[in-house]
Amino acid sequence: MEQKSAPKLNIDKSLDKLDLQIIQAMMQDAEVSYADLGKQFFVSGGTIHVRIKKLEELGIVQGKRLAVDLKVLGYDIIAFIGIYLEKSSMYDTVAQALKAIPQVVRVNYTTGNYSMFVEIVCKDIQQLRFVLHDELQKIKGIERTETLISLEESFSRNVRIV
Numbered sequence: 001m002e003q004k005s006a007p008k009l010n011i012d013k014s015l016d017k018l019d020l021q022i023i024q025a026m027m028q029d030a031e032v033s034y035a036d037l038g039k040q041f042f043v044s045g046g047t048i049h050v051r052i053k054k055l056e057e058l059g060i061v062q063g064k065r066l067a068v069d070l071k072v073l074g075y076d077i078i079a080f081i082g083i084y085l086e087k088s089s090m091y092d093t094v095a096q097a098l099k100a101i102p103q104v105v106r107v108n109y110t111t112g113n114y115s116m117f118v119e120i121v122c123k124d125i126q127q128l129r130f131v132l133h134d135e136l137q138k139i140k141g142i143e144r145t146e147t148l149i150s151l152e153e154s155f156s157r158n159v160r161i162v
Contacts, residue, residue: 014054014058017162018047019054020161020162021041021162022037022051022052022055023060023061023162024160024161025040026061027158027161028158034046034049034052070121074123076124077121077124077125077128077149078121078149078153079119079120079122079148079149080118080120080148081117081120081145081146081148082114082116082117082145082146082148083114083116083118083136083145084115084144084146085115085116085143090140090141091109093140093141094116094139094140097141098139101120101131101135101136103120103121103122105119105120105121106119107119114146128149
């Protein structure tokens with residue numbers, strides 16, 4: 001049976017200033033307690049809890065992630081791969097195949113020179129070579145790729161919403 005996507009909600013009417021403040025505060029520190037957020041915004045911890053549940057139901061809040069310094073864990077290579085597809089209609093199939101490669105951390109459907117832009121994280125050059133030559137080459141629909149290796153990430157941040 002085909003699953004239908006949820007109807008788009010007019011988020012602007014569903015959210016108020018407190019919701020946006022909660023989102024912004026939790027994007028800065030997802031470990032902050034509901035009680036501390038309540039004190040910060042002059043409401044109860046229970047109010048924060050109810051608002052977070054509402055944001056989850058709206059699909060705005062989708063879990064909480066741990067920020068990890070991958071270099072400390074031995075992941076020294078971040079690379080971006082521009083993918084040229086044989087046909088743009090193959091995007092979904094190729095994206096699913098890329099999802100099966102553990103080193104692929106982000107996939108975007110793009111305009112411009114590439115059909116897709118992919119971010120991968122590898123422990124070393126040998127693992128990068130394996131992903132590029134042994135994994136990507138097996139995926140039907142990829143015409144060719146162009147790889148850019150990141151030498152340094154100056155910063156990474158969430159967008160400011162309030």
